[in-house]
Amino acid sequence: MSDNPQTRAFLEHVEAREAETRRAGRTTPLPHRGTHRPLGELDAEGENLRITRKTLLSIPAPAAADEPSGPDVPDHPAYQQFLAVFADAATPLRARDLCRALDLPIVPKNTEDIRSS
Helix, strand or coil, X not given: CCCCHXXXXXXXXXXXXXXXHHHHHHCCCCCCCCCCCCHHHXXXXXXXHHHXXXXXXXXXXXXXXXXXXXXXXXXXXXXXXXXXXXXHCCCCCCHHHHHHHCCCCCCHHHHHHHHHC
């Protein structure tokens, strides 16, 4: 059986349905009762369940996912300065505040450059 718990649970469900289909196929349909399904339908359902089980068992188990690494952080010194300023900040910063913290003149060119970073 599969190592995947979801696949295992589904296979158990398929096997239970197959057993029900086999039991229903052993009973003789009574024409005066509309409770039994025709044998052709039971055979078709049984075949579909066998194909489903075979397909599920043929699917390879997914590879174990490695723990995702954190985002790549550029090594550029300016980026490291940005991170240090944000780490020390107690409140959200605007581009103007970041310019002050980095000792940059507060001019449109600097604030726009910081916004785009």
